[in-house]
Structure formats: structure tokens, C-alpha cells
Amino acid sequence: MEWFSAEGYWLSRLVFQRALALVYLVAFLNAALQFRALIGEHGLTPVPRYLAATSWRQAPSVFRLHYSDRFFATLAWGGVVVSAALLLGLGDVLPLPAHMLVWAALWALYLSIVHVGQIWYGFGWESLLCELGFLAIFLGSDDTAPPMLMLLALRWVLFRLEFGAGLIKMRGDRCWRDLTCLDYHHETQPMPNPLSWRFHQLPARMHRVEVAANHVTQLAVPVLLFLPQPVAGGAAAVIVVTQLWLVFSGNFSWLNALALVLATSALGDDAWAVVLPVSPPAELASPRWYEVLVTVVAAVVVVLSYWPARNMLSRRQLMNYSFTPLMLVNTYGAFGSITRVRHEIVLEGTSDPDPGPVTVWLEYEFKGKPGDVHRRPPQVAPYHLRLDWLMWFAALSPAYGRPWFVRLIGKLLQNDPRTLALLRHNPFPDEPPANVRASFYRYRFTDREQRRRTGAWWEREYVGEYHPPTSLSDGSRT
Structure with a gap:
């Protein structure tokens, strides 16, 4: 033909x-x-x-x-x-x-x-x-x-x-x-x-x-x-x-x-x-x-x-x-609506079994999503960091994280090596934390003057608690 x-x-x-x-x-x-x-x-x-x-x-x-x-x-x-x-x-x-x-x-x-x-x-x-x-x-x-x-x-x-x-x-x-x-x-x-x-x-x-x-x-x-x-x-x-x-x-x-x-x-x-x-x-x-x-x-x-x-x-x-x-x-289609404000979920752990006002919390750092304000956003694509991506959606609405977020906290409480391999930094390399919580922050890009003065790519503002302090005894391991 x-x-x-x-x-x-x-x-x-x-x-x-x-x-x-x-x-x-x-x-x-x-x-x-x-x-x-x-x-x-x-x-x-x-x-x-x-x-x-x-x-x-x-x-x-x-x-x-x-x-x-x-x-x-x-x-x-x-x-x-x-x-x-x-x-x-x-x-x-x-x-x-x-x-x-x-x-x-x-x-x-x-x-x-x-x-x-x-x-x-x-x-x-x-x-x-x-x-x-x-x-x-x-x-x-x-x-x-x-x-x-x-x-x-x-x-x-x-x-x-x-x-x-x-x-x-x-x-x-x-x-x-x-x-x-x-x-x-x-x-x-x-x-x-x-x-x-x-x-x-x-x-x-x-x-x-x-x-x-x-x-x-x-x-x-x-x-x-x-x-x-x-x-x-x-x-x-x-x-x-x-x-x-x-x-x-x-x-x-x-x-x-x-x-x-x-x-x-x-x-x-x-x-x-x-x-x-x-x-x-x-x-x-x-x-x-x-x-x-x-x-x-x-x-x-x-x-x-x-x-x-x-x-x-x-x-x-x-x-x-x-x-x-x-x-x-x-x-197909993408970005039919645009988010005006960026919120991020920051996961934190502590060795304190009974956390209070003076408890020191250490942050988990992800490979791709914003965390440390002084860390420049990395180039990842075409590789895809699936957990990082879903964390963005969970920050938009807790409904996106309902199938997996509590279980993620449980994995961190166990220092699960496969889960930790998805992260950039584990602040508890020797033994698991006693409690893990999730805090909610608003992130903004710094302007040119702030970037020059502080070296930071982001500025952030604490919004509130996303998930309360949780230990294994609270039943978060599913």
C-alpha cells in the first residue's frame, strides 16, 4: 500500500x-x-x-x-x-x-x-x-x-x-x-x-x-x-x-x-x-x-x-x-488552577519520650521538596521523587495523605531503612526517635536583597501543627 x-x-x-x-x-x-x-x-x-x-x-x-x-x-x-x-x-x-x-x-x-x-x-x-x-x-x-x-x-x-x-x-x-x-x-x-x-x-x-x-x-x-x-x-x-x-x-x-x-x-x-x-x-x-x-x-x-x-x-x-x-x-492537562500560597509539611522527631515546651525537635530533610531554607532547590527531573511529590499534595489537603501519612510516621518511629532511603537526611541515625510530629509552614522565595544578605533561598513562617507528636505506643504503626 x-x-x-x-x-x-x-x-x-x-x-x-x-x-x-x-x-x-x-x-x-x-x-x-x-x-x-x-x-x-x-x-x-x-x-x-x-x-x-x-x-x-x-x-x-x-x-x-x-x-x-x-x-x-x-x-x-x-x-x-x-x-x-x-x-x-x-x-x-x-x-x-x-x-x-x-x-x-x-x-x-x-x-x-x-x-x-x-x-x-x-x-x-x-x-x-x-x-x-x-x-x-x-x-x-x-x-x-x-x-x-x-x-x-x-x-x-x-x-x-x-x-x-x-x-x-x-x-x-x-x-x-x-x-x-x-x-x-x-x-x-x-x-x-x-x-x-x-x-x-x-x-x-x-x-x-x-x-x-x-x-x-x-x-x-x-x-x-x-x-x-x-x-x-x-x-x-x-x-x-x-x-x-x-x-x-x-x-x-x-x-x-x-x-x-x-x-x-x-x-x-x-x-x-x-x-x-x-x-x-x-x-x-x-x-x-x-x-x-x-x-x-x-x-x-x-x-x-x-x-x-x-x-x-x-x-x-x-x-x-x-x-x-x-x-x-x-x-491530559496540567495546572488548571494555581496555588497562590506555598505550604510545606515539615516532619520532626525527638528523643524525648514526653515532649513539652522545651523539647528539642530535629527535622527530617527530603531529597527534593523544600525544607532547609538555605538549601537550593535541586534538579531532579526526569527522575521522579514520588514521596516528595505527594507531600506537596498532602500540604494542600490532608485528604491526599490519608491513605499513607500516619503509616509514614510509623515508619520513621521504627527507623525503617527502606523509608529512610527516600529521604535526604535522617536526624536519628543511631536509634529511632521517641516521638515524631508534623509542623505546617508557609514558604516564600526570598527576594534578591534577602538572598544576598542571608544566603537563604526561602523564608518560612510557622502556621501551626499538622500532626501531633506521636509515638509507637499511640498506635501509629499500621
């Missing part, structure tokens, strides 16, 4: 596949290093409990066949190895059916992890990786012609990612419409990075320009992705610049990385030939069975797109929602 092949996208497909393999590698590494403390058999929200309370239909996962921490670790590290092999191009030495099976195995495995990850995996970059991982199965290998239908499907994902985010902003917080959201966002986002302080110091006029440019990029530019080259490539380049701006200004897990990966598929080989001195094979053939299969998958994507398209047109637009358990065609 002559219309099947996309001439001029062989390099674009190669870059997309290698970049997606890199994101997969980070995601599986993230799961392997953090799962025991978060969702392991003795974690904050154990997988076995979750599996017992849900069905196959609600959460399809290979872990319904068997779960143990050792089994999870084996599969997660296996995902790291396979992702690394695909990143190095080893998958392209396989015949096309085997190549597709390897990508399918990665997709099924990561989908299985997401479905048992519970609240820790409930964000848009997880469903986006699952959707892209599914489409990657059908992109073909080096010796097959890039399928135009799958490349269009990738542009449809990028369109929904950007346009959905733009719509939810315009329908959501008023500050997006009056161009003032970035007066607050760089300071109050879930996890600032080393440059967030500097972005926050930009003049108000520059913040207005940032917001206006965001609206153009998310509401106008995505439409151009479906036009012929070089217009589609130009639109993708604009999205790349915008996503890099977001990368420089904050830590958003691998969300921006996946947006960049998506944009690479729309650039075309002419853009990549400048930096990649690689030429496609002289002849690219696509087996008939493969062409039929890709066509069927594309038809399924079209049918399943009804719900995300209807959602974008709805006044009650959902954000980051999957309409099917397999997460094949999802809806």
Missing part, C-alpha cells in the same frame, strides 16, 4: 524510539528504587492489599498472577535492562515480529506497574508513557518503512497533550485569563528546581509574556501539527522550545521529556539530518500483515478518541483521565 509509508521520517522514528526507550529506562529505574517503601509488601500502601480490594477489570496487571517484592524487583530491573538495550539500538537486529514483541512486553509491564502503583502513580506522565508505549509497538524497525498512520497517531497525542492543557487553563483559574498565574507558579509549583527562584524574580511584565506565549503554544500551534512540512515541523519546534522552558523552570517528572519525545516525531528527517549523519536503508519494505495490523490499530485509536475529543469540548473537562483500563487514548 503506497499510502502506508511515510517518506522522510525514518530518522524521526529512530530518534523517537531511542528517546522513548530512555524515558522507559528512567521510569523502570524509578520503580525499582522506590517501590519497596511505597507499595511493597511492607510499604506505605501495600500492593497485596490493593489487589485484594480491586478487580482485573479495574486494574489489569501481571501482578494479579503473583506478587512478591522479589518478583516486582525482578520485573522492574528487567525493564531497565530491556529499555537500555532498545536505547542502544539492539532491538533493531531482531526480526520485525520479535521487535514488536519486545516493545509490547515493555508496555504491558509498565502498565502493570502503574495499575498497582495507586496514588503514587496517579499522574498524567504515567498514562502518557503507557499510551506512547502502546503506539511504539507498531512503529516498526529500521528495515521497515515508517507507518504514516502511527506518526499521525503520535501527533494526535501531542495535540491532545498541548491543546487539552491549554483548554483546562482557560476554563480553570482566572489568573490564566488575566495573565498573572506565573506571578505565583514558579514559587508554588510542586517541586521547584535550581532555576525556579530566578524565574520567580522575573519582572511582572515578563510573567505576562510567559503566560501569553503558553496560550499561543497550547491553543494555536498544535493545530498546525496536521499540516504538511515544513509547517508541522515548525509547530513541533515551537513546542520543543516551550517544553525546554518548562524543563529549565521546574521539576515535572518525565512529563516534559515525553512532550519533547513526541515533538521529535513531527520534525521530519530534514531537521535530523543536520545532526545525525545516518541514512536509511536503500529499500524499506513493510510486510502485508504488518500494514493490516497497523491499519486496524489506527482504527481502534480513532474509535477510542471519541471520549477524549468529547472531553476537550466539555465545559466539565477532566484532566489526566484514562477512559479505558489499558490507557490507550487518554486526556
Whole structure:
């Protein structure tokens, strides 16, 4: 079928596949290093409990066949190895059916992890990786012609990612419409990075320009992705610049990385030939069975797109929602509302068994989220610190922490090594604290003069008690 092949996208497909393999590698590494403390058999929200309370239909996962921490670790590290092999191009030495099976195995495995990850995996970059991982199965290998239908499907994902985010902003917080959201966002986002302080110091006029440019990029530019080259490539380049701006200004897990990966598929080989001195094979053939299969998958994507398209047109637009358990065609969006004030939960412990007014409390320090006011916010993304991220949500509302917060305190009271591995500093290295409490603070970025005078990145103000002093005898170990 002559219309099947996309001439001029062989390099674009190669870059997309290698970049997606890199994101997969980070995601599986993230799961392997953090799962025991978060969702392991003795974690904050154990997988076995979750599996017992849900069905196959609600959460399809290979872990319904068997779960143990050792089994999870084996599969997660296996995902790291396979992702690394695909990143190095080893998958392209396989015949096309085997190549597709390897990508399918990665997709099924990561989908299985997401479905048992519970609240820790409930964000848009997880469903986006699952959707892209599914489409990657059908992109073909080096010796097959890039399928135009799958490349269009990738542009449809990028369109929904950007346009959905733009719509939810315009329908959501008023500050997006009056161009003032970035007066607050760089300071109050879930996890600032080393440059967030500097972005926050930009003049108000520059913040207005940032917001206006965001609206153009998310509401106008995505439409151009479906036009012929070089217009589609130009639109993708604009999205790349915008996503890099977001990368420089904050830590958003691998969300921006996946947006960049998506944009690479729309650039075309002419853009990549400048930096990649690689030429496609002289002849690219696509087996008939493969062409039929890709066509069927594309038809399924079209049918399943009804719900995300209807959602974008709805006044009650959902954000980051999957309409099917397999997460094949999802809806996306971010920061429909902006937090004006930053609150942080600060965990503290003491060796005093009967704390009083003169008790000395020592603070636990997290790897990513603000704590010590003199510590510059670190660069974490595309790696994702799941506990740090959920601590931000728990500060917004105790409801976010209800499934796990008390259990976290119990783990600190036991000096649980797996939980402590998620933290940057444990003030009780020799023996567990007698009591742990959580205090509530308001955090603000310092201004330039304060930064010069004190060396602090933040100033903070005590608001009140978030969780009272708790000991093991209070029954917090669950």
C-alpha cells in the first residue's frame, strides 16, 4: 500500500524510539528504587492489599498472577535492562515480529506497574508513557518503512497533550485569563528546581509574556501539527522550545521529556539530518500483515478518541483521565488552577519520650521538596521523587495523605531503612526517635536583597501543627 509509508521520517522514528526507550529506562529505574517503601509488601500502601480490594477489570496487571517484592524487583530491573538495550539500538537486529514483541512486553509491564502503583502513580506522565508505549509497538524497525498512520497517531497525542492543557487553563483559574498565574507558579509549583527562584524574580511584565506565549503554544500551534512540512515541523519546534522552558523552570517528572519525545516525531528527517549523519536503508519494505495490523490499530485509536475529543469540548473537562483500563487514548492537562500560597509539611522527631515546651525537635530533610531554607532547590527531573511529590499534595489537603501519612510516621518511629532511603537526611541515625510530629509552614522565595544578605533561598513562617507528636505506643504503626 503506497499510502502506508511515510517518506522522510525514518530518522524521526529512530530518534523517537531511542528517546522513548530512555524515558522507559528512567521510569523502570524509578520503580525499582522506590517501590519497596511505597507499595511493597511492607510499604506505605501495600500492593497485596490493593489487589485484594480491586478487580482485573479495574486494574489489569501481571501482578494479579503473583506478587512478591522479589518478583516486582525482578520485573522492574528487567525493564531497565530491556529499555537500555532498545536505547542502544539492539532491538533493531531482531526480526520485525520479535521487535514488536519486545516493545509490547515493555508496555504491558509498565502498565502493570502503574495499575498497582495507586496514588503514587496517579499522574498524567504515567498514562502518557503507557499510551506512547502502546503506539511504539507498531512503529516498526529500521528495515521497515515508517507507518504514516502511527506518526499521525503520535501527533494526535501531542495535540491532545498541548491543546487539552491549554483548554483546562482557560476554563480553570482566572489568573490564566488575566495573565498573572506565573506571578505565583514558579514559587508554588510542586517541586521547584535550581532555576525556579530566578524565574520567580522575573519582572511582572515578563510573567505576562510567559503566560501569553503558553496560550499561543497550547491553543494555536498544535493545530498546525496536521499540516504538511515544513509547517508541522515548525509547530513541533515551537513546542520543543516551550517544553525546554518548562524543563529549565521546574521539576515535572518525565512529563516534559515525553512532550519533547513526541515533538521529535513531527520534525521530519530534514531537521535530523543536520545532526545525525545516518541514512536509511536503500529499500524499506513493510510486510502485508504488518500494514493490516497497523491499519486496524489506527482504527481502534480513532474509535477510542471519541471520549477524549468529547472531553476537550466539555465545559466539565477532566484532566489526566484514562477512559479505558489499558490507557490507550487518554486526556491530559496540567495546572488548571494555581496555588497562590506555598505550604510545606515539615516532619520532626525527638528523643524525648514526653515532649513539652522545651523539647528539642530535629527535622527530617527530603531529597527534593523544600525544607532547609538555605538549601537550593535541586534538579531532579526526569527522575521522579514520588514521596516528595505527594507531600506537596498532602500540604494542600490532608485528604491526599490519608491513605499513607500516619503509616509514614510509623515508619520513621521504627527507623525503617527502606523509608529512610527516600529521604535526604535522617536526624536519628543511631536509634529511632521517641516521638515524631508534623509542623505546617508557609514558604516564600526570598527576594534578591534577602538572598544576598542571608544566603537563604526561602523564608518560612510557622502556621501551626499538622500532626501531633506521636509515638509507637499511640498506635501509629499500621
